[in-house]
Amino acid sequence: MDHHPIQPTNVEHRFGNDEIIVSKTDTRGWITYANDIFCKISGFREDEMVGKPHSLIRHPDMPRTVFKLLWETLKSKREIFAYVKNIAKDGGYYWVFAHVTPTLDQSGEIIGYHSNRRVPSKQAVAQISKIYEALLAEEKRHADPKAGLAAGEALLVKTLKDAGLTYDEFVWSLQE
Numbered sequence: 811m812d813h814h815p816i817q818p819t820n821v822e823h824r825f826g827n828d829e830i831i832v833s834k835t836d837t838r839g840w841i842t843y844a845n846d847i848f849c850k851i852s853g854f855r856e857d858e859m860v861g862k863p864h865s866l867i868r869h870p871d872m873p874r875t876v877f878k879l880l881w882e883t884l885k886s887k888r889e890i891f892a893y894v895k896n897i898a899k900d901g902g903y904y905w906v907f908a909h910v911t912p913t914l915d916q917s918g919e920i921i922g923y924h925s926n927r928r929v930p931s932k933q934a935v936a937q938i939s940k941i942y943e944a945l946l947a948e949e950k951r952h953a954d955p956k957a958g959l960a961a962g963e964a965l966l967v968k969t970l971k972d973a974g975l976t977y978d979e980f981v982w983s984l985q986e
């Protein structure tokens with residue numbers, strides 16, 4: 811959703827180290843379940859989220875490159891860890907460290923997805939927000955959305971190469 815109806819503010823919403831924000835989706839990424847902690851931090855009631863695409867809480871500061879990686883990984887039946895900045899109903903924001911997994915049926919077909927989100931470390935947010943800012947700027951430098959996404963991906967690959975780490979190693983190096 812490019813034109814998000816919620817106007818972002820700079821107010822941060824916090825949640826506890828012992829809290830886990832949980833949601834489940836169908837195969838399209840439409841929300842089928844939201845736990846109480848998700849409702850509390852997002853400001854949405856469960857019935858306002860269930861049946862809506864997960865991009866309901868997409869923050870405009872998030873680069874598309876990250877969601878492309880997320881969907882590619884999930885569709886290849888692998889789990890992914892990612893830092894995500896989300897928007898709350900009142901325009902505030904909250905950073906999460908998400909663990910997203912595909913749910914498979916007995917024949918190995920994907921029947922949905924599940925995300926558990928914890929509080930990210932302070933240094934992870936400080937570093938990843940700079941990287942996401944650079945990715946977003948790279949994406950926006952191109953008038954053509956496809957070219958922007960390709961440029962964002964190339965920058966992500968370069969960032970990892972410069973760090974000498976795989977994506978997973980990089981993500982965990984920030985959280986520690």
Ligand SMILES: Cc1cc2nc3c(=O)[nH]c(=O)nc-3n(C[C@H](O)[C@H](O)[C@H](O)COP(=O)(O)O)c2cc1C
Pocket residue numbers: 811812833834835838839863864865866867868869872877894896910911923924925
């Ligand atoms: C289980 C699951 C959880 C997700 N959680 C989030 C989330 O917390 N925030 C978010 O912006 N997108 C989340 N997404 C990705 C969205 O489906 C979507 O790709 C993203 O918001 C970008 O929106 P767009 O593709 O409309 O630009 C999640 C997807 C899945 C499958």
